[in-house]
Amino acid sequence: MPDTPPDPPALPVVFRPGRTRAVLTVLAVVAFATITAVGMLLGGLGPGERLSFVLTALLLAGVLLLMARPRLVADETGVTVINLTTKRRLAWPEILRVNLRQGDPWVFLDLSDGTSLPALGIQPGIAKQRALADARALRDLVEARSHALPEAPRD
Structure with a gap:
Protein backbone atom coordinates (compact mmCIF):
# COMPACT_ATOMS: atom_id res chain seq x y z
CA MET A 1 0.00 0.00 0.00
CA ALA A 68 5.96 32.80 27.04
CA ARG A 69 3.37 34.57 24.83
CA PRO A 70 4.21 33.29 21.30
CA ARG A 71 1.75 30.99 19.55
CA LEU A 72 0.11 30.32 16.20
CA VAL A 73 -3.64 29.91 15.96
CA ALA A 74 -4.88 28.24 12.77
CA ASP A 75 -8.58 28.31 11.92
CA GLU A 76 -10.76 27.98 8.84
CA THR A 77 -9.84 31.38 7.42
CA GLY A 78 -6.13 31.57 8.17
CA VAL A 79 -3.40 31.81 10.78
CA THR A 80 -2.85 34.31 13.56
CA VAL A 81 0.85 34.64 14.42
CA ILE A 82 1.39 35.98 17.93
CA ASN A 83 5.04 36.76 18.66
CA LEU A 84 6.57 38.60 21.62
CA THR A 85 5.14 42.04 20.92
CA THR A 86 3.30 41.67 17.63
CA LYS A 87 0.21 39.92 16.35
CA ARG A 88 -0.46 39.37 12.64
CA ARG A 89 -3.38 37.74 10.89
CA LEU A 90 -2.66 35.88 7.63
CA ALA A 91 -5.13 34.37 5.20
CA TRP A 92 -4.18 30.88 4.02
CA PRO A 93 -3.25 32.02 0.48
CA GLU A 94 -0.74 34.51 1.90
CA ILE A 95 1.43 31.68 3.26
CA LEU A 96 3.55 30.10 0.55
CA ARG A 97 5.83 27.90 2.63
CA VAL A 98 6.57 26.81 6.19
CA ASN A 99 10.30 26.57 6.93
CA LEU A 100 12.07 24.98 9.88
CA ARG A 101 15.62 24.26 8.83
CA GLN A 102 18.26 22.71 11.04
CA GLY A 103 19.62 25.38 13.36
CA ASP A 104 16.62 27.70 12.99
CA PRO A 105 15.40 29.02 16.35
CA TRP A 106 11.77 28.94 15.18
CA VAL A 107 9.57 28.50 12.12
CA PHE A 108 9.66 31.04 9.32
CA LEU A 109 6.67 31.60 7.04
CA ASP A 110 7.42 32.64 3.45
CA LEU A 111 4.67 35.04 2.42
CA SER A 112 3.16 35.97 -0.92
CA ASP A 113 4.41 39.57 -0.59
CA GLY A 114 8.01 38.32 -0.78
CA THR A 115 8.75 38.64 2.92
CA SER A 116 9.39 36.05 5.60
CA LEU A 117 7.64 36.15 8.96
CA PRO A 118 9.15 34.51 12.04
CA ALA A 119 6.57 32.44 13.90
CA LEU A 120 7.89 31.96 17.42
CA GLY A 121 4.99 29.68 18.34
CA ILE A 122 6.89 26.71 16.93
CA GLN A 123 10.45 26.55 18.25
CA PRO A 124 12.66 23.51 18.68
CA GLY A 125 14.53 24.77 21.76
CA ILE A 126 13.44 22.37 24.51
CA ALA A 127 11.12 20.02 22.58
CA LYS A 128 12.68 19.44 19.17
CA GLN A 129 10.49 16.49 18.13
CA ARG A 130 7.32 18.36 19.09
CA ALA A 131 8.44 21.39 17.06
CA LEU A 132 9.17 19.21 14.02
CA ALA A 133 5.74 17.57 14.30
CA ASP A 134 4.04 20.97 14.70
CA ALA A 135 5.94 22.39 11.70
CA ARG A 136 4.87 19.38 9.59
CA ALA A 137 1.26 19.79 10.73
CA LEU A 138 1.29 23.50 9.86
CA ARG A 139 2.91 22.71 6.51
CA ASP A 140 0.16 20.14 5.81
CA LEU A 141 -2.50 22.71 6.69
CA VAL A 142 -0.91 25.32 4.43
CA GLU A 143 -0.74 22.84 1.54
CA ALA A 144 -4.34 21.73 2.08
CA ARG A 145 -5.80 25.22 2.54
CA SER A 146 -3.69 27.54 0.38
CA HIS A 147 -4.47 28.20 -3.21
CA ALA A 148 -2.18 30.05 -5.54
CA LEU A 149 -2.95 33.72 -5.64
CA PRO A 150 -4.16 34.84 -9.05
CA GLU A 151 -1.45 36.42 -11.11
CA ALA A 152 -1.76 40.05 -12.07
CA PRO A 153 -2.97 40.49 -15.63
CA ARG A 154 -0.20 41.13 -18.12
CA ASP A 155 -0.60 43.77 -20.80
Whole structure:
Protein backbone atom coordinates (compact mmCIF):
# COMPACT_ATOMS: atom_id res chain seq x y z
CA MET A 1 0.00 0.00 0.00
CA PRO A 2 1.50 3.40 -0.95
CA ASP A 3 2.34 5.89 1.78
CA THR A 4 -0.30 8.58 1.95
CA PRO A 5 0.42 11.84 3.70
CA PRO A 6 -1.36 12.20 7.04
CA ASP A 7 -4.47 14.31 7.20
CA PRO A 8 -3.85 17.82 8.52
CA PRO A 9 -5.04 18.42 12.09
CA ALA A 10 -8.62 19.48 12.74
CA LEU A 11 -9.19 23.21 12.95
CA PRO A 12 -8.95 25.30 15.02
CA VAL A 13 -5.53 24.31 16.30
CA VAL A 14 -3.07 26.22 18.49
CA PHE A 15 0.68 25.71 18.13
CA ARG A 16 2.76 26.87 21.09
CA PRO A 17 6.04 25.83 22.68
CA GLY A 18 4.45 24.09 25.68
CA ARG A 19 7.55 23.14 27.64
CA THR A 20 9.24 26.48 27.07
CA ARG A 21 6.05 28.23 28.12
CA ALA A 22 5.81 26.13 31.30
CA VAL A 23 9.46 26.76 32.21
CA LEU A 24 9.14 30.51 31.67
CA THR A 25 5.91 30.71 33.67
CA VAL A 26 7.42 28.83 36.60
CA LEU A 27 10.55 31.01 36.44
CA ALA A 28 8.39 34.15 36.46
CA VAL A 29 6.53 33.03 39.58
CA VAL A 30 9.69 31.87 41.38
CA ALA A 31 11.62 35.04 40.48
CA PHE A 32 8.77 37.28 41.63
CA ALA A 33 8.36 35.40 44.92
CA THR A 34 12.10 35.24 45.62
CA ILE A 35 12.90 38.88 44.86
CA THR A 36 9.85 40.08 46.78
CA ALA A 37 10.71 37.89 49.78
CA VAL A 38 14.31 39.13 49.81
CA GLY A 39 13.08 42.72 49.68
CA MET A 40 10.71 42.16 52.57
CA LEU A 41 13.18 40.20 54.71
CA LEU A 42 16.13 42.60 54.42
CA GLY A 43 16.35 44.67 57.54
CA GLY A 44 16.81 48.39 57.48
CA LEU A 45 14.94 49.01 54.24
CA GLY A 46 12.35 51.73 54.05
CA PRO A 47 8.97 51.34 52.33
CA GLY A 48 10.24 52.89 49.07
CA GLU A 49 13.16 50.49 48.87
CA ARG A 50 10.89 47.50 49.54
CA LEU A 51 8.53 48.77 46.87
CA SER A 52 11.46 48.96 44.44
CA PHE A 53 12.18 45.26 45.07
CA VAL A 54 8.54 44.40 44.30
CA LEU A 55 8.50 46.55 41.16
CA THR A 56 11.77 44.99 39.97
CA ALA A 57 10.30 41.53 40.58
CA LEU A 58 7.16 42.51 38.65
CA LEU A 59 9.23 43.81 35.74
CA LEU A 60 11.31 40.63 35.55
CA ALA A 61 8.22 38.41 35.82
CA GLY A 62 6.52 40.47 33.12
CA VAL A 63 9.43 40.01 30.73
CA LEU A 64 9.48 36.25 31.37
CA LEU A 65 5.72 36.01 30.79
CA LEU A 66 6.07 38.07 27.61
CA MET A 67 8.60 35.51 26.38
CA ALA A 68 5.96 32.80 27.04
CA ARG A 69 3.37 34.57 24.83
CA PRO A 70 4.21 33.29 21.30
CA ARG A 71 1.75 30.99 19.55
CA LEU A 72 0.11 30.32 16.20
CA VAL A 73 -3.64 29.91 15.96
CA ALA A 74 -4.88 28.24 12.77
CA ASP A 75 -8.58 28.31 11.92
CA GLU A 76 -10.76 27.98 8.84
CA THR A 77 -9.84 31.38 7.42
CA GLY A 78 -6.13 31.57 8.17
CA VAL A 79 -3.40 31.81 10.78
CA THR A 80 -2.85 34.31 13.56
CA VAL A 81 0.85 34.64 14.42
CA ILE A 82 1.39 35.98 17.93
CA ASN A 83 5.04 36.76 18.66
CA LEU A 84 6.57 38.60 21.62
CA THR A 85 5.14 42.04 20.92
CA THR A 86 3.30 41.67 17.63
CA LYS A 87 0.21 39.92 16.35
CA ARG A 88 -0.46 39.37 12.64
CA ARG A 89 -3.38 37.74 10.89
CA LEU A 90 -2.66 35.88 7.63
CA ALA A 91 -5.13 34.37 5.20
CA TRP A 92 -4.18 30.88 4.02
CA PRO A 93 -3.25 32.02 0.48
CA GLU A 94 -0.74 34.51 1.90
CA ILE A 95 1.43 31.68 3.26
CA LEU A 96 3.55 30.10 0.55
CA ARG A 97 5.83 27.90 2.63
CA VAL A 98 6.57 26.81 6.19
CA ASN A 99 10.30 26.57 6.93
CA LEU A 100 12.07 24.98 9.88
CA ARG A 101 15.62 24.26 8.83
CA GLN A 102 18.26 22.71 11.04
CA GLY A 103 19.62 25.38 13.36
CA ASP A 104 16.62 27.70 12.99
CA PRO A 105 15.40 29.02 16.35
CA TRP A 106 11.77 28.94 15.18
CA VAL A 107 9.57 28.50 12.12
CA PHE A 108 9.66 31.04 9.32
CA LEU A 109 6.67 31.60 7.04
CA ASP A 110 7.42 32.64 3.45
CA LEU A 111 4.67 35.04 2.42
CA SER A 112 3.16 35.97 -0.92
CA ASP A 113 4.41 39.57 -0.59
CA GLY A 114 8.01 38.32 -0.78
CA THR A 115 8.75 38.64 2.92
CA SER A 116 9.39 36.05 5.60
CA LEU A 117 7.64 36.15 8.96
CA PRO A 118 9.15 34.51 12.04
CA ALA A 119 6.57 32.44 13.90
CA LEU A 120 7.89 31.96 17.42
CA GLY A 121 4.99 29.68 18.34
CA ILE A 122 6.89 26.71 16.93
CA GLN A 123 10.45 26.55 18.25
CA PRO A 124 12.66 23.51 18.68
CA GLY A 125 14.53 24.77 21.76
CA ILE A 126 13.44 22.37 24.51
CA ALA A 127 11.12 20.02 22.58
CA LYS A 128 12.68 19.44 19.17
CA GLN A 129 10.49 16.49 18.13
CA ARG A 130 7.32 18.36 19.09
CA ALA A 131 8.44 21.39 17.06
CA LEU A 132 9.17 19.21 14.02
CA ALA A 133 5.74 17.57 14.30
CA ASP A 134 4.04 20.97 14.70
CA ALA A 135 5.94 22.39 11.70
CA ARG A 136 4.87 19.38 9.59
CA ALA A 137 1.26 19.79 10.73
CA LEU A 138 1.29 23.50 9.86
CA ARG A 139 2.91 22.71 6.51
CA ASP A 140 0.16 20.14 5.81
CA LEU A 141 -2.50 22.71 6.69
CA VAL A 142 -0.91 25.32 4.43
CA GLU A 143 -0.74 22.84 1.54
CA ALA A 144 -4.34 21.73 2.08
CA ARG A 145 -5.80 25.22 2.54
CA SER A 146 -3.69 27.54 0.38
CA HIS A 147 -4.47 28.20 -3.21
CA ALA A 148 -2.18 30.05 -5.54
CA LEU A 149 -2.95 33.72 -5.64
CA PRO A 150 -4.16 34.84 -9.05
CA GLU A 151 -1.45 36.42 -11.11
CA ALA A 152 -1.76 40.05 -12.07
CA PRO A 153 -2.97 40.49 -15.63
CA ARG A 154 -0.20 41.13 -18.12
CA ASP A 155 -0.60 43.77 -20.80
